[in-house]
Amino acid sequence: MGLAKTHTLDALSVGHIDHESGDAIARFPDRVLIVKATGRGSYARTTPDRYGFPRLRRARKKQHFGYVTGDLVRAVMPSGKWAGTWTGRISVRARGQHSLTASVGRINLSHWNLRLLQRGDGYGYTAQPEAAPSISQKNS
Structure with a gap:
């Protein structure tokens, strides 16, 4: 079919597609959801x-x-070395000084x-852009 070799486009191509009778893939995804198992402790x-x-x-407690x-949290730091707004997965500590895993590292x-x-449900979710097929590949 002339498509790029990605898992998403491979999944779209599974099964019988009769090109001679006009069967074709109507839409290609531009973003895909990536799910990673992170555990629940x-x-x-x-x-x-x-x-x-x-x-x-x-x-004895897991919740602090x-x-x-x-948990996915947003942190608004008013001042200091890490001043700004950060979003990420958190690791809790009993005394309230939690650790946030953000794009720049741990805070x-x-x-x-x-x-x-x-x-937190035990999984991490991210959206990733999918490689779009070229124009010449769409017409074939």
């Missing part, structure tokens, strides 16, 4: 050392100050500067 109550013996105890690890910030956008 672990139930482990202790952190083992290299021999497997318990080294320290973990907190209304946030859970994996440590207070729970007061956060606003919840989406609860």
Whole structure:
């Protein structure tokens, strides 16, 4: 069919398409959703050392100050080194100084500067532009 080799266009091409009778793919996606499994944390109550013996105890709670690890949040930092607005996945800490994974890396910030956008469901979502087929390929 002369299409680019991407997973999305391969999925559109599965099945019988009879070009002689006029069958064709009507639309090509310009953006695709990328889903990555990020997990929902672990139930482990202790952190083992290299021999497997318990080294320290973990907190019983997973939710701190209304946030859970994996939540998508927007942080508005009024001043300081990381002043600005940041969006990303959060790792919670018991004392309220959470860690945000943004496009520039990890940022440590207070729970007061956060606003919840989406609860963490164990997956990370991004939209990515799809390689569009060229004009000569659409006519074939």
